[in-house]
Amino acid sequence: MRQPQIDYAAVFHGLPGMVALLTPELVYVDVNEDFERLAGRTREQLLGRYIFDVFPENPNEPAAAGMRETQASMLRAVATGERDTMAVLRYDIEDAARPGHWQEHFWSPVNAPILGPDGRVVLIVHRVEEVTELIRARGGPGGDSRARVLEAELYTRARELQEVNERLRQAHAREQGVALALQAALLPAPRPLHHQAAVRYQPAIDALNVCGDWYDLADLPGDRVAVAVGDVVGHGLAAACVMGQLRSALSAAARVTDGPAQALEALDMYARSVDGAETTTTAMAFIDWGGNTITYSSAGHPPPALLDPEGTVVFLDQATDPPLGAGPEHVPRPQARTSFTEGATLVLYTDGLIERRTEDIDTGLARLADSLSRHRQLDPETLADALLADLLPSTGTSDDTALIVLRL
Template identity: 40%
Template sequence: MPEPLPDENAEDLYDSAPCGYLSLRPDGTIVRVNRTFLDWTGYGPGELTGRRIQEIYAGGSRIFHETHLAPLLHLQREVREIAAEFRRADGTRLDALINAQLRDGPPALMRMTVFDATDRRTYERELLAERRRAERNATRVRLLQDVVLRCAALERAEEIAGPIERVGAEAFAATRTRVFLLDETAAALRPLDGAGPLVSLDDPGPEAQAAGRLDVVEDAAAGGVRIVTPLVADVRVLGVVSFEFDGGGALDDGAIELMRTIGRQAGQALDRIRLLEETTRRAWQSGFLARLSRALSETAGYAGRARRLVELLVPEVAAYAQIDLEEAGARASAPEGADGWTVPTDVLAAVHAAGRAGRLTGVPLMATDGRRAMVLPLRARNAVIGTLLLTAAEQDAPGRAGRADVGPDFLADLADRAGLSLDNARLSERDREVADTLQRSLLSGTWPQDPRYRVATEYRPAVHTLEVGGDWYDVFATSAESVGIVVGDVVGRGLHAASAMGQLRSAVRALATAQDGPAAVLRHMDEFVASFAAGQMTTVAYAELSLDSGELRYACAGHLPPLLVEPGGVPTYLWEARSGPLGATAGGRARAEAALTVPRGSRLLLYTDGLVERRGEQLQRRLDRLAELAAEHWQTPLSALAGRLSDAMLPDGGGHDDMCLLALDFADAPPFRAEVPARMSELAGLRAALDRWLATQGVGDYDRFGIVLATAEAVANAIEHGYDFDEGRAVGVLAQVDGDAVAVRVADSGQWRPPRSALQRGRGLALIGRLMTNLVIDRGVGTTVLMRRTVSPGRLGV
């Protein structure tokens, strides 16, 4: 049988119930309360009866009862699980949950059941605290992730402050966040915001302490707290972050650990940025030095390279650059027009001493206006050839590029390359002067003077190099009535080519005097270059022109064809008589030559390949262009023709190869020739014949009279003083129109003697000197009188 239950009366159940019971009037007056509630609150029996419940509420529960619970109870008649706080007798608080019912009367009563919720509220508070802590940690993690992402995208160390300041404000509610970066040169921390001086690593402050300890340092300052964490990569400190807080509240351990994490992450980002900056800087430096070397090598001339160097340095390396070279006090500076710097003597001495010692380190310099500079020695071949001065922009370090500090190693490398390049240019110019002097001395010759032809030449070296080449031209007499014309091109450049050209030029002259013709000359030249390696594969165009008949014989050894322009401007290339360059002809193979009669008034052009060859254009088109220009300028005076043709064919001022051009005019009128017997009676016939010839040449009356009188006087002198009236002898007379003048040659083969008495003639030469523009007397074998009279403008119809 089941055990019987104990008897319990209703009063005991009410008083000892596991919850508090209260009976209240509608206005809140307590009518009855059980012992359980009294035990929880510490009040004695009868202490609460007759008091209003609002008096034992704690905090906002009283207001809540009056504004929410009572009105809601009157509307709904019942409320459940209303949180409330009661004030115990000792003043502490009791957390509770209330259920209440309103019972209609009479009398009307409010019955309230109270449950102890202390453990529940403690749990809820703990749960809420954990939730808030989790939310705070989530926010910090999110901000940390944001810092990591933003730091990964940074390209400059100065940009690190932004992400860190955001974390300081949002994660820690810091009133101020400052970032300091380590300046190893100064052994100090440099504030990124620029506020305040550098902080020495020996400073006792928290920044230096954090940098030395590699850990977080807390510093209680007046009115606040400052927490400093180092920016660390591996075990190297790169800077510190200072978080400042108002008030004395301490941060939790999670916040401190987060600061350490931020320091490590930002330090790694700084390390990556610096590695990137270093890589970028070195790549830029290597690229700049390569561009510098290439640009200087493409620039000709000592002074030209110096100017080009300062143009390259500004503004990429310095705000101002100045080069002072030792030779002749040469100077180059940029920007143009900037005030030149005067480097003090002691600085120059230090720079030169460093250079002589093989050190390219610069010497710092500061101007009176505060501008800073660096002076570097320019060395080459164990000698100091000058100095390089670089100035910095305002608030910049000397030698600082726009992107990064170029550094002393870069400046030393730059000075080394610049010095060597400038010295190479100086030596090249010196070699060029020697070679150019040699070449021009070989090219400059005195052409045989003959009124039946005129010669004009043009020589232009290649513009892209300082070396001279082996192009040459020459005109020389092969006999009394013929002239040799040659243009050649030796393979190679430099002094050896110029020397070879001189030997070949002399050899052609010597071999041409045998009068065997152009083909024979080329055959003999083949034999000559067989033992002369520098002359092999030389190209030559050689021609001989008979000045009386106009017969032209020519041959080309691997050379471009001569261009003949006949009267009226009809151009013709002479393509016949072609063979290989000198030394390239097989044994036993004969050289060819061709011949034609050149009309008087024609022009003959011989040239080297530098005149017509041009990269990117067909040779035939260039030859056609030369022929067109020669025809277009067939009436241009010979003295201007060579220059105009060269300018038109080389519009950029030069080509990739040297070029020379020789132009020969074959006079368009036969000369006047006469053999006058040594009799005074013959002078009348001479005067008449010469006057007629001058008239056919368009010489005016006034000029004819002077020329005829001077010629007759010269012949009379020859009859009287040269032959002593020996009628068996004769005086030779040759007259020729030469440009804007008439040249006359009077020659005898006698022995000149002075007048025998005062009655004899003696004023003839003085008279000739007045009548003619030029007078030359050659008393060698016989006597030759060379006279020349410039004809008045408009009086020579040639």
């Protein structure tokens, strides 16, 4: 059956209710017919103009906040790439035919971002419902006073909700700052190793932008290095605090044990005494440059990827056990060993890099292998950036991502 040709411009202009398109700089680029009619402005008076030049605040209402709150909502949509729904607000409009005369209006606005191919906001859809008559309400004979009481009550409740919403946003911003500072303190800056290494931490788009993923690199006696990544279940400050404890414990265990399996066994015993550490996953590898070998062990974590100079990718999945504290009692953990060719690349990562709710994990692993093979000639720093660009959605994910890229 042939699909009908849809004139989306005609659909836009015929939409019921007021709808406008603005640039991220809040300049009108299009409005539908209802917007022209209800706002009392023609397209020529709107298009190409800054919104608040067309609709300034009513100077006769010193306490009016419609312009400030509308601007804040639109800029939030631009900054976050997410829809922002406002509480009902009063925003008077100057009569275009009678300058200096203001008409009282109440509006219910929604500001929704439109993203371009690069994930940046290119337009804002500004949809507004005119609710002035609802606010005023009809009360029948002698009902004018009751109508004004209802108007005042509805408007007061809307303002209170808007103020509560703003306080919550401010509190979230403060807690987010604390969380990010904590995350930065807990994830060590990689010290210069005598081998090429790059690390990345990509925060989630929600949950205070901080979760429980970590990475660690440590020099060991001899020509060896230990690398590890881990993922604590949960989000927010609590997960970050658990992450800090486990990362430090594993880093210490790596320095006093003979291999990654023993280090994970020690971490497993420690995790059983830490609230919130249950089912944490982690992968660790000891790299021995003298013998060109990698010894690795995994506690329920996605397998490290080994990229040879020719572009072949092998996932190190021969020593995987359940996550920390998942079993009823402590048991020895397995480890495996593989050789590597000089110039190969070892990549450890957390599940945020490869897992998507609508996909099988093998799809994510295949995507990682393809990206590694295509970018095999890049240095570790550039390769780390390329992996994040290839594998993470431009709009962000609901899980954070930790990544280590080590040239062998």
